[in-house]
Amino acid sequence: MTADEAELLDAVLGHEFPGVLELREQARQVRVSPGCACGCGTLDLHVPDGMPRSSAANPVQVDMGVVDADGDLVATLLLFVHDGWLSSLEVAGWLEDPVALPRVEQLRWDLDLSLPGRPARRGAARPASDDEGAAPPSRPGWDSGGRD
Numbered sequence: 383m384t385a386d387e388a389e390l391l392d393a394v395l396g397h398e399f400p401g402v403l404e405l406r407e408q409a410r411q412v413r414v415s416p417g418c419a420c421g422c423g424t425l426d427l428h429v430p431d432g433m434p435r436s437s438a439a440n441p442v443q444v445d446m447g448v449v450d451a452d453g454d455l456v457a458t459l460l461l462f463v464h465d466g467w468l469s470s471l472e473v474a475g476w477l478e479d480p481v482a483l484p485r486v487e488q489l490r491w492d493l494d495l496s497l498p499g500r501p502a503r504r505g506a507a508r509p510a511s512d513d514e515g516a517a518p519p520s521r522p523g524w525d526s527g528g529r530d
């Protein structure tokens with residue numbers, strides 16, 4: 383596992399959800415191999431014997447969007463847990479081109495991919511069309527002369 387891969391997995395497992403403690407243990411010993419032939423960054427994960435088994439849901443319930451250099455969403459990152467063991471880290475591209483394994487900086491955690499009522503953006507995500515009242519409405523020019 384490369385440092386980038388380890389950092390990415392650490393970032394995913396830095397979230398709190400049922401069964402994450404065991405997954406963190408597994409991640410210390412996990413080995414990886416290419417998980418897809420299409421050119422995307424999907425990884426297969428291999429946990430050695432003797433690790434604690436996790437009760438985490440499959441895939442883990444962490445919403446992870448992947449943005450490209452322009453800040454456009456290009457993929458969803460999914461961490462699969464098979465039978466209690468880390469199984470694969472899948473880069474599910476939204477476009478035709480396969481998406482490489484993202485760097486941590488490319489992840490967006492709170493893009494409201496599935497859960498309602500969560501903040502729609504943080505930092506420089508794509509231009510949001512689904513913002514609810516995040517910015518005050520721009521006022522017409524009556525205040526441009528300063529206050530008196």
Ligand SMILES: [Zn+2]
Nearest residue numbers: 418420421422
């Ligand atoms: Zn692929």
